[in-house]
Amino acid sequence: MNPLFTHFRRALDECMPYLLTTQQNYPQLELAPLGISLKKRGLILDPQLRENEEFLHLVQNLDRLTFGPLEMTMPKWVSYDAGIMPSGIFGFCGRASSLDQWVRRALKVPEDYEGLVPLTQFIAIPTPERNAWYLHTISSLNQVCMGAAAPANLTLLTICLGVRVFRMQRLYGATQWRSSRLGMYVGLGPLEIITAYTHNHSVKKSVTWRLDIQRALVEAALINDGASVAAQPATHMIDVDDIEALKRIQTEIESGVKYHIVGQPSTRGSIVQVPVRRSE
């Protein structure tokens, strides 16, 4: 096995990558991300063929299960119009038989179904900026079925391979400041802050970020824990629940000051802080 994946041996033994993409998008994609051949050891499905209906329903169930509890209702058309049509869905799947009965029920796996079941999904939308994408969804069955459903850290593996499948050189995203996901993204490189207080998001305490993607840093994220080696030292910590501070930074960003998230969020008691670097 490629030493890059030493820490992910279990995930690669027990699960298989899948890619749902249309005939139009297929030719543009990388089918051997970081050397893992999706053709040889993965599942590549055309979501517009009827024979793939069952797997597609399970992907929709995963979506509902992971988004439902957040009460962020996703209109029905979104995963088709903003996922399958413009790009595709990448993730890992496992045998239905590997799931506990209660997990099967939660995911609404049909009684007699013994095929493959999606465990994670990664969706990003292309943008007009060449090779720049916007992160739409990254979710894992582990989020809701704590540790019972899929090997640990499958989300990180999904995102590291996903950015390669779609040949991304830059990734944008919006994440709630309190989300532990920020820690995972900053593992891939420093995150430039585009909005610190996001007026047009339902959760204004969200950060919009931009990540420049380099293969070496993605590979390093699979090996090292913590912030990316490319991150510079922090100049200060942001208390993510200090709305006035977030608004102040937002005003500064709008007038041209640059901020980067350069480290893992730290939580002490009820205070969550994120290390950032300010530069004029």
Added chain:
Amino acid sequence: MSPDEYIQQHLTLQGLEPFLVATSYNRVNFNLNPYGLSIKQEYLIDPTHSASERFCDLLLALDSTTFGPEGMPMDKWVFYDICYMPGAVFGFGIQAQQAPQELLDLFKVDAQENVLIPLSMYGAIPMTQRDAWMGHNLCSIGSKLKFRNFKGLGTLSKALGLKVVQAKEFYGATQWSSVALNVHIKFGPLKLYTSYTPAHSESHTLTYGFSCTDHALLAAMGHPDYDFERPAPEQWITPNDQEAMITLQDQIEAGEHFCIPSAPQSHPDHKHQVPIASLASKLFTHL
């Protein structure tokens, strides 16, 4: 009449301001003068800036006013994540200070407020395939307003929106029952990619596409010098006829090619019926 003259003199657009919601880094890839119609600096709206919030909230109101009864209004975060950040939203509006009472009441806007009230919007995102775009939101309040005739506003917004983002190929997905098919069909016969779509949680969805030539856009907007040859319908599908959708889907999967050649027609028992024609032996350079 030149295309630019036709658009600039279009009666429906008189007194309306075009707007574009897009980030500064996406905007540099766009055409901000579609057919000579220039978008004023103040209506180039950057969704990452705090000053955009009021207008973006009015877009949300437009969305729920138009979609409300059909039950597909969007949350604020969906707008942000799907419309503004990866793509663009283009449309037309009227400044509050110039708006009639009917419009101010509908949007609960004060006549003194310095804000644009949106009447239509078209949202699209790029696809992995270069220069191809996927449309995902179209709404127009034109037909609901009494103070003036806004005929064609939905179609103009889509056509000019596609010109702004410089789309070369276009894809869309819509329900068989949607009235918006009346807008889409103006861009010419629509090539069918799926007729039954389990990947969409509403499986009675069709996926269609067309090439965004100037010919297609100008014909859609009613320019008298541009038109299409439309094949004769060979069959009709009603919005609940799942069996017919699946049969057609099986034929598409087997490699046959179909299009929706022309607008839906009325049907005594259904919302409408949609015509289908085979593309097998016909030459349609447009598709």
